[in-house]
Every structure is written in structure tokens, then in C-alpha cells.
Amino acid sequence: MFTIKVKEELIVHCKDQIKRYNFGKRTIANGTPEQQLTGIIGQSVVMELFGLDKVDGSLGFDHGVDIVFNNKKIDVKTMGRTTDVKSGYTNNFLKLQDHFDTDVYIFCSYHKTKEEVTVCGWITKDDFIKKRRFYKKGSTRTRLDGTSFKTFSDLYEIDNKELNQADNVDHLKNQLMQL
Numbered sequence: 370m371f372t373i374k375v376k377e378e379l380i381v382h383c384k385d386q387i388k389r390y391n392f393g394k395r396t397i398a399n400g401t402p403e404q405q406l407t408g409i410i411g412q413s414v415v416m417e418l419f420g421l422d423k424v425d426g427s428l429g430f431d432h433g434v435d436i437v438f439n440n441k442k443i444d445v446k447t448m449g450r451t452t453d454v455k456s457g458y459t460n461n462f463l464k465l466q467d468h469f470d471t472d473v474y475i476f477c478s479y480h481k482t483k484e485e486v487t488v489c490g491w492i493t494k495d496d497f498i499k500k501r502r503f504y505k506k507g508s509t510r511t512r513l514d515g516t517s518f519k520t521f522s523d524l525y526e527i528d529n530k531e532l533n534q535a536d537n538v539d540h541l542k543n544q545l546m547q548l
Contacts, residue, residue, distance in 0.1 A: 370454060371537050372487045373414055380484065382423050383409045390426025393546045400506070404449065411447025411477040414486040418538045419530065433469025439546050441472040447486070448478050454487045456530040457513055463502065464523035473545065476532055490532025493548065501525040 383406055386392075392405040412435050413423045419436055436443040448460060460476040477489045492500070504510060504520050510518040535541035 370456075370487055370489055372454075372485050373418070375410060375414060375479075375484045375486055376494075377484075379413055379417070379423060383413055386424055388427045389539060392426060395396065400510075406477045407449035408445075408447050411479050411545055412445040415445045415475055415488070416479065421511060433466060433471045438445055438542070439548060441545060441548055442470060443473045444469065444471040445475045447477040449481055450478050451481055452455050453480065455513070456528070458489070458529050459512075459526045460489065460496075460529065462525045462527070464473075464503070464525060466527075473548070475541075476527070476529070487548075488535065488538075489529045490534050491541065491544070492527070492532050497525075497527060500531050501518070501527050506513065 386409055387406045388523045392465045393408060409424045409437050413522045416436060419438060421436065434442040444466075446460060446462060450458075458478070462474070471494055473491055473493055474497055476489045478487045478489055479485070480487070497508060502524065502525060504524050506520055508525050509517055510520060510526075533544060535544060
């Protein structure tokens, strides 16, 4: 895992994008504006790490492909948190996104108060399908800290410790080049 301090200009850009465009283009579970903001902050940070421009909502729906690197279609998945990330933390993935033509997922966490994105790790879609855990809509999920919530949609979970780990962006890119 590695953590990047989010630049204020990037946060301002992402907030502007959320005001101007609806990034929730699914049939259900489109996410609140805050959840959409978390997602595009994480995506924009990773895009910058790969030398790409920031998210541009005027381009329309991306069909689950945020980045193409080494001819692999990558979807960046970001969860908002108010704590530092731990290896036992879980990443959620909505089942309704499972059909997108994606090769790799990069899972991130956005620390809302510190304004930091942690790249928790990555996994190929094939390995994700093998390792993920499924929870039906309405299931009660208990977090590491003992708090719980009911799922609002069918979802999959995978823990950070089950992801391929990278120490920095160069390490991440080198791993993805091997695919």
C-alpha cells in the first residue's frame, strides 16, 4: 500500500465535476454526491499517477474503464473512510458493476479528513471473481471495528490483504506491465 496527499486543486476540480455532471449512470445504487466525489477523487489521483488528465465528466459514461494501461482496462474503485487503512479492511464492489468489460481493479481508500488516497492494491478481474465474497441485498455486514450496516444492494467484498500489493506507483506499473 502507498498513500498520496491529494492536491487542493484536484479536490476543487472533482467538486466542480460533481456539480456539473452525474457520475451515477447505473440503474440503481448511483451513489450520493459525496460517494461520487470520493470515487472521482480516487480515480483522478490514480490517473495523475499514470500521467493522465483528471476526470472529465463531459466525456460521458466510461462503462467501468477508468484507465487503459499496457492494453489492460482498469477500473479504479475507491471507498471513503475517516481512518487510516489497515490490511484487514474490506473493499466493497456492487454486483451490478460486474458485467463491465474490465481486466483489472485498483482498490483505493480516500481518507476524507486527511485528504489522502491510499492505493490499497490491485487484482485482475479473474482473480477477483475467485477470491471475492458475495452478500445479498439486505445482509448485515460487520466491520473490523464492530459497527455494522445492511447492504443496500447485492455486493461483493474483498480484503486489502487479498490484493496484490505495491509499495509505490512505479512498483504498481511494473506489476501491471507483467500481465
